[in-house]
Amino acid sequence: MRPNLFDRARVWLPGVIATLCGVALSGCGGGPYPMDTLAPQSDLTRAFTSLFKEITILDSIVLVVVIVAMIGAIFIYSSREGDPGEPSAMHSDVTLEMLWTVIPALILVAITVPTVHTIIKTQPNKWPANALEVRVIAHQWWWEFRYPSSGVETADEVHIPEGRVIHFSMVSDDVIHSFFMPAIGGKRDVVPGQVNQITLTADKPGEYYGQCTEYCGTSHANMRFRVFVDTPEQFKEWTAHQLEGPVKPAGGAAAAGAKEWANAPCAICHTIKGVSGFSKQYAFGFRGPDLTHFGSRTTFAGSILDNTPANVAMWIENPDAVKPGAHMPTLGVRGQQLTDLVAYLESLK
Template sequence: MQHSVFSPMGPEAARIAELAWLLFLGGGAIFLLVMLALLLALGGGEGVRRRLGARRAILAGGVAFPVAVLSALLLHVLGVAAALGAGGREPALRIEVTGRQYWWEVRYPAQGITTANEIRVPVGRRIELLLDSGDVIHSFWVPALHGKRDMIPGRVTSLRFSLDRPGVLRGQCAEFCGTQHALMAMLVIAEEESAFAAWVARHKVPVAAPADPTLALGWQAFGRAGCGACHAIHGTPWAGRSGPDLTLLGERRSLAAGTLDNHQATLAGWIAGPQEIKPGNAMPAFNTVLDGKELRALAAWLESLR
């Protein structure tokens, strides 16, 4: 899983990584140069100190050198910024991402898909993310993908990129947004075009009532507990929008925006007591609403959504 600016997965992140290396190496070289001058001033002879303190040396080292270096760096940074901000070719896929306390809503308008906390993209295609916020200021940052983008309520910003190889990239909200800001992660899953097309096709298959008795009990528990008031599942009577869409929930790698690994046991624990796991989130506890059998059945049914 990539979560470093020094492990770029696409051309935009590679430009940012090159700029970071330039700053680190250039800053290190200048630091060593200054330390060398300091050592010469402290330990050199009278002639060395006299030359270092001469007007010409001060103007060269204290004025001309910084102006030349910073001017060159400014021009280079402006070039990188222009390249990152250039529109380029028209994006082949647009994805809408809304930051919420404390999760990410992800929508594919052209495909009619809504999901949460994971962004699936095909390798080699130009992608555009349209970013906004549903409550407070968030910041979208996937270090191996691109730079940061603030997500401000009432304003839509965009982020264009492409990925050159498959992989899983981890991202994080980079703007303090409340008590669970640190537990607001996301994954960007880059996959081959055929795998992405298969994922889109699976999302369009309506979820039918299960025949298995245990899974059927979980289906019934979902409806009886009122989960559909907040959550949607494609093809079912439930179409809530205030919580994450749960279609294909069983395929997701994590729960609660990267807080837990996703499997039946963690699903049951999250449903029973989400406030003990991630205090301050909007999910109520259902340990007093569902008995143990219903809770296990509901977790099993949700895990089966693939």
């Protein structure tokens, strides 16, 4: 008799097992990963993760039962030498048909009930009165954050206090983006002309990563942001500091840079509160991040660069080289003028 597949298992099985182990283990090691979706740090992401785990466990049980039944059937019901003729054809079995209709229906109910429950729990229509509203405005390719209750405006890096309900209300200035902060905030589309919401309470202070996850043009991959979860005291201090006017440089390169700023075309698009800026009514449109406290940010340009003088100089010299398609023109600022402007911007703590 010709050897069948199972007789040769000694030859192929070790290879298959080694490959599967390799695939499984390639997910191990390193970490913690800043974009890990299974390391929740807020009530919202904890609700998502526990739903995901519940459904994965249920699905795994179904998978095991089906595979065991299938392999069992292959061994038990294979035709063997000496079996008489064709196997009998079974026409209908009401009990079996009932079973394979009712069991999948029950499985679907077991998935639907916790899913709908999680949706209702995590997306309230009303927010607690003490919720802190943060307006998120998506631009190609950076994020603007405004706090209506205090008047703070910033970019790229959003600060929120731990332990308090945060209500992100989000709108886009141009195309459809998506606001994704895996550890604390789930993911939601940010659409022009429609305000979408995320409500959450962050568990613990720290720095968390975020990223646009809806393809929005050339520099989509360069549209990141950071979330700083502060203690309530830190958040109060940060807010008070952001509300102060910009630092007035006493002398040196920064003071020279402040003079440059007054004559440079930068103020067409960038506000430095109390120094330059356009009408408040012009709330949307073609413009860049508020730079009043630029020096207090750790990253810039959609959080793709660390905020160091060398990086800022590189950016101003040729934004497009750093971030393809950036809506900031190359303005020919070079040499001493560039050094002074950078010193001024970095002094704006």
